[in-house]
Amino acid sequence: RKEVEQDPGPFNVPEGATVAFNCTYSNSASQSFFWYRQDCRKEPKLLMSVYSSGNEDGRFTAQLNRASQYISLLIRDSKLSDSATYLCVVNPSGSARQLTFGSGTQLTVLP
Amino acid sequence: NAGVTQTPKFRVLKTGQSMTLLCAQDMNHEYMYWYRQDPGMGLRLIHYSVGEGTTAKGEVPDGYNVSRLKKQNFLLGLESAAPSQTSVYFCASSYSSGTGVFYQPQHFGDGTRLSIL
Numbered sequence: 006r007k008e009v010e011q012d013p014g015p016f017n018v019p020e021g022a023t024v025a026f027n028c029t030y031s032n033s034a035s036q037s038f039f040w041y042r043q044d045c046r047k048e049p050k051l052l053m054s055v056y057s058s059g060n061e062d063g064r065f066t067a068q069l070n071r072a073s074q075y076i077s078l079l080i081r082d083s084k085l086s087d088s089a090t091y092l093c094v095v096n097p098s099g100s101a102r103q104l105t106f107g108s109g110t111q112l113t114v115l116p
Numbered sequence: 117n118a119g120v121t122q123t124p125k126f127r128v129l130k131t132g133q134s135m136t137l138l139c140a141q142d143m144n145h146e147y148m149y150w151y152r153q154d155p156g157m158g159l160r161l162i163h164y165s166v167g168e169g170t171t172a173k174g175e176v177p178d179g180y181n182v183s184r185l186k187k188q189n190f191l192l193g194l195e196s197a198a199p200s201q202t203s204v205y206f207c208a209s210s211y212s213s214g215t216g217v218f219y220q221p222q223h224f225g226d227g228t229r230l231s232i233l
Contacts, residue, residue: 009158013156039221046204048225048226048227049159049224050224051222051223092158092159103161103164103174105158106158106159107158108157108158109158
């Protein structure tokens, strides 16, 4: 089993739609969770951290379910500029700042 | 605002050749990392460093060596390049402090695209 698993997609949604991505992780001792965004052939960039209580940043909402070991990202009112690959990222050990990356979910927002 | 800078951006090598990828950061970060990214796979950690003069193996270290002689630089070496090392290589850096919700995120360079023929 992969340490971090994501549905690779692709997700093709119309502009203005709401789309949700899920991600599961295998290490129950994981302490830190993130969503990164990666545009085609570019470097990953931090989109948002994921907190236990759930957190929101504008149109983006991230949630963490420790009991079920999954993380979600909800994007409301999708924009064309949201088209990218979304990477679920976990710090499995809490030390040495190592991160484990999912393989990403590809999103295309259509006009 | 240079952030994390990688050189070169592109390179084509022949099997058996050697080369060094350079990563430089100007954010005074303690931690630096080298990843590779292959199609359909997540970023995989090759080696990392928690400070000047220290390095450690990541998930896929075989065939690579690293050095961190200066805090701002982290070098990745391929001694004898193989076609399996064709990939996109990303360097990243982060502060040393913070765990859990205070974890300091990693900042990435824009990658080196390496092809081994």
